[in-house]
Amino acid sequence: MISYYLDLALRSLKRNKVLTALMVLAIAVGIGTSMTTLTVMHVLSGDPIPQKSADLFRVGLNVFPDDNFRPGDKVPDNLTRRDAEALLRDARADRQAMMSAGTMVVTPAQGDPLSLEARYTTADFFAMFAVPFRFGHGWDRGDDGHHARVAVISAALNDQLFGGRDSTGSMLQVGGQSLRIVGVLDDWSMNPRFYDLSNGRFGDSEQVFVPLATALDLHLATSGTMNCWGNVPDEHAADAPCLWLQYWAELDAPSTRRAYRQYLQNYMAQQRQAGRFTHPGQIRLLDVMQWLDAKGVVPSDVRLQVWLALGFLGICLLNTVGLLLAKFLRRSGEISVRRALGASRRAIFMQCLVEAGVVGLAGGVCGLALAGLGLVLVRHQPTDYAGLIRMDPSMLLATFVLALLSSLLAGLLPAWRAMHVAPAVALKSN
Amino acid sequence: MDILPILATLRRHKVTATLLILQIALTCAIVCNAVFLITQRLHRMDMPSGVAxxxxxxxxxxxxxxxxxxxxxxxxxxxxxxxxxxxxxxxxxxxxxxxxxxxxxxxxxxxxxxxxxxxxxxxxxxxxxxxxxxxxxxxxxxxxxxxxxxxxxxxxxxxxxxxxxxxxxxxxxxxxxxxxxxxxxxxxxxxxxxxxxxxxxxxxxxxxxxxxxxxxxxxxxxxxxxxxxxxxxxxxxxxxxxxxxxxxxxxxxxxxxxxxxxxxxxxxxxxxxxFFRQDRAMAVLLVGVCIALLVVTALGIVGLGSFWVAQRRRQIGVRRALGATRANILHYFQTENFLLATIGIGLGMVLAYGINLFLMQHYELPRLPAIYFPVGAVALWLIGQVAVLGPALRAAAVPPVVATRSV
Structure with a gap:
């Protein structure tokens, strides 16, 4: 039966090519824009580290002195060095690391000095974020304690400086000092770079990783937000009243999460007793997806574009509903003849829906092409996420589902009206 | 031009007319807000720096x-x-x-x-x-x-x-x-x-x-x-x-x-x-969407208009045979479109205001200036008239002799 309806639908669509083209085009443009913006949204709001995102927690403590404390303010994102080092010493989580972004100038054996993006962190970073290594390994907690002159470099930097060979054991010249390379990363990039969103949210990962203690010894430049209160001669000093370090903890089981939360509350109570502040001192523990959500990692422009595209699709559908309705009702005579010859209302309804579905599928195919074109345009936009935008199989499927659903939806009302054509009246008026 | 017969006819095409009105309303609402967003971005890109x-x-x-x-x-x-x-x-x-x-x-x-x-x-x-x-x-x-x-x-x-x-x-x-x-x-x-x-x-x-x-x-x-x-x-x-x-x-x-x-x-x-590259990219995108929206809506009007004309060929022929001039027929379809557009625009203004309130809440946008309402209305009236002109001319060209033929 369906094949008969398909045949009828194609004949009917062929009869008025301009109108058919108009309907297909309207659906295609609506689907194309919607899928372009939804794909961008899908990519940007994706989970950067799906296997561990529920176990990794960003730690926030509100340790502002009473003068700077405003009730109702959010808990700051970063920690002071004093608090971060205290938490790291206690090591109550399964894994934990404190970190900061930075830049350093490396002088290679040949050629011009390079200005590189760096991350200063502690030993657990690599295991905690499941960082893959091509050669060697990360440093250990002992290296953190000894302020060891070691570094881990990215695959790209290894290719650039050492032609891709195993460079572990080689030296990296940084500001007159030498750092021994202990590990080379495999290709690794987190998008969004969830562990520190303050220095560009999307793009490649850092090129050099150095123990935080070593970076402080060498006075390497840090970057990112630095929020201080009071007189601060040295923002990086151990007791400086400055918020600048990101702190992450890995908590694998619900019981450890509860225990860790309790531990943080106890820590804050101790600080209050020690006289640092008198306010309650909130804590905040957010897993990766909660953290990304709290930081609004999807740009507001992208959200706006999704709304706009959906509105656009709505208009295109209204357009299609109107055209289909006009088309079906104009065929009242034909429908009446079929009804008079014994076709049920259901059969008429199905026939109309099949015709709408054919229009929808054609619109979906054209829409997919338009979405592909749209994504090419998005990739050429001057945004830091432009290079990441790809259509994956799930979005491909979603395109067709959306196209088919919306065209069937558009066909519903016209088909309903068509099946209610009164055969006697329509036949008589002819 | 007598409006009552037009209204009487429209009453027989309630659903189609409503769909067209809704489409015009949505287009009006979205285009008003999109144009407002564009001017906001352009204004931002013009931010004075104070330097040479x-x-x-x-x-x-x-x-x-x-x-x-x-x-x-x-x-x-x-x-x-x-x-x-x-x-x-x-x-x-x-x-x-x-x-x-x-x-x-x-x-x-x-x-x-x-x-x-x-x-x-x-x-x-x-x-x-x-x-x-x-x-x-x-x-x-x-x-x-x-x-x-x-x-x-x-x-x-x-x-x-x-x-x-x-x-x-x-x-x-x-x-x-x-x-x-x-x-x-x-x-x-x-x-x-x-x-x-x-x-x-x-x-x-x-x-x-x-x-x-x-x-x-x-x-x-x-x-x-x-x-x-x-x-x-x-x-x-x-x-x-x-x-x-x-x-x-x-x-x-x-x-x-x-x-x-x-x-x-x-x-x-x-x-x-x-510094302003994202604002520029967004403005370009919004301009593109506005144009696409207006084109889709205009094509919708052309499509529906053509259908109505085809459907009413006989009726037009009878009117012509009874003495209506070509101009009368042309004006009939133009007035019909004007009526539908006016209702759509009225509804669209309310919707535009609603969308603006939503944007003000979620995207820290200022209130839509009142000038957008008359300008938006005139723009949509014009687009409606241009879109309906083709089908209306075709209607005016229907010869009176059609009245004497059976379909």
Whole structure:
């Protein structure tokens, strides 16, 4: 039966090519824009580290002195060095690391000095974020304690400086000092770079990783937000009243999460007793997806574009509903003849829906092409996420589902009206 | 033109007419808001900077690790840069307008206030105002003997030694007006943090801050008499000379020490276009969507209009046979479209207002100005009339003889 309806639908669509083209085009443009913006949204709001995102927690403590404390303010994102080092010493989580972004100038054996993006962190970073290594390994907690002159470099930097060979054991010249390379990363990039969103949210990962203690010894430049209160001669000093370090903890089981939360509350109570502040001192523990959500990692422009595209699709559908309705009702005579010859209302309804579905599928195919074109345009936009935008199989499927659903939806009302054509009246008026 | 027969006909096509009205309403609502968003973006891209935009070259060198000789090195660099033919002013600064790193500070009008009055950005650098080409409105610019070295200031702040801290500041007109509305700012006192009193000695027309997070505060700027040595240089030259000066400057600096790394180099116009590139991209996208929307709606009107004409061929023929002129038929369809468009526009205005309220809540957008309503209405009326013209002309061409034929 369906094949008969398909045949009828194609004949009917062929009869008025301009109108058919108009309907297909309207659906295609609506689907194309919607899928372009939804794909961008899908990519940007994706989970950067799906296997561990529920176990990794960003730690926030509100340790502002009473003068700077405003009730109702959010808990700051970063920690002071004093608090971060205290938490790291206690090591109550399964894994934990404190970190900061930075830049350093490396002088290679040949050629011009390079200005590189760096991350200063502690030993657990690599295991905690499941960082893959091509050669060697990360440093250990002992290296953190000894302020060891070691570094881990990215695959790209290894290719650039050492032609891709195993460079572990080689030296990296940084500001007159030498750092021994202990590990080379495999290709690794987190998008969004969830562990520190303050220095560009999307793009490649850092090129050099150095123990935080070593970076402080060498006075390497840090970057990112630095929020201080009071007189601060040295923002990086151990007791400086400055918020600048990101702190992450890995908590694998619900019981450890509860225990860790309790531990943080106890820590804050101790600080209050020690006289640092008198306010309650909130804590905040957010897993990766909660953290990304709290930081609004999807740009507001992208959200706006999704709304706009959906509105656009709505208009295109209204357009299609109107055209289909006009088309079906104009065929009242034909429908009446079929009804008079014994076709049920259901059969008429199905026939109309099949015709709408054919229009929808054609619109979906054209829409997919338009979405592909749209994504090419998005990739050429001057945004830091432009290079990441790809259509994956799930979005491909979603395109067709959306196209088919919306065209069937558009066909519903016209088909309903068509099946209610009164055969006697329509036949008589002819 | 008699409207009643048109209404009577429309009543027989309720569903189709409603669909067309809804489509026009949605288009009207979305296009009004999209055009408003476009003008907001264009307005933002026009944000005044207060500097001599077409005369500036910016250079930033990486800190290579040696920290002891930075003062001598900066003096040497500035001397080298000043010698380049065509360079009129040079300065070593801490930050640049529309750049992405910034120094900011809370300020107070009274040291006993518990919260800051507002947050302003602080520009440091000897000869900064002259190099940027900032315009003085009243008072005086900072003089060489006002200036102190950055490291000395840090030490003095640590020791609480007010004598060796800056005591004067130049601020922008916008900041002066915000702090002391309607009064002259000259001679007034502000407090940096809560300890450092600064007397306003000059007011400049404007100097935009780097990394703007709130457009309303874009011009809350102070220039402090502090010398900095961060390898962040501004050169001023004639507009046509900029590319040559930039090349010569890099060559001169590299010649003095081949190990130096230039992290950023641009003529200043590129910084502006870089800073607003997302606004521009969004504006282009919105223009594209508006055009597509209007085209889709116009095509919808053409499609439905053609159907109606085809459906009513016989009726038109009868009217023609009964004495209606071609013009009568043409006007009939034009008026019909006008009626539908008017209802759609009316509904669309309400919807536009609703969408605007939603945007105001979620995207910090201002209220839609009233002028958008009449302009939007006229635009949609025009589009409706243009779209219906084809089908209406076809209707007018139906010969009276059709009335005598059976279908």
């Amino acid at each position: 935009e077409h005369e500036l070259v910016h250079l930033r060198l990486a800190d290579i690790g040696r920290r002891d000789d930075e003062k001598a090195r900066t003096a040497e660099d500035l001397a080298l840069l000043r010698q380049i033919p065509g360079v009129t002013e040079v300065a070593s600064v801490n930050q640049v307008p529309f750049g992405n790193s910034s120094n900011n500070s809370g300020i107070k009008l009274d040291p006993k206030q518990s919260q800051s009055t507002l947050n302003m950005t602080t520009y440091f650098g000897e000869n900064l105002a002259q190099a940027f080409g900032v315009q003085l409105v009243s008072g005086r610019m900072l003089q060489p003997d006002d200036y102190m070295d950055f490291d000395a200031v840090v030490h003095a702040a640590q020791a609480g030694d007010l004598k060796h801290l800056p005591s004067v500041i130049v601020i922008t007109q916008a900041l002066a007006e915000r702090l002391w509305p309607g009064q002259s700012a000259l001679g007034k006192q502000i407090y940096l943090g809560s300890e450092v009193p600064l007397r306003v000695v000059g007011v400049v027309r404007g100097l935009v801050r780097p990394s703007i997070w709130d457009d309303a505060m874009a011009q809350y700027t102070g220039i402090l008499p502090v010398r900095v040595f961060d390898g962040n240089y501004i050169l001023r030259t004639a507009p046509g000379e900029r590319d040559r000066v930039l090349k010569a400057a890099i060559a001169a600096l590299k010649k003095s020490d081949p190990h130096r790394v230039v992290i950023a180099q641009h003529i200043w116009d590129d910084m502006r276009s870089d």
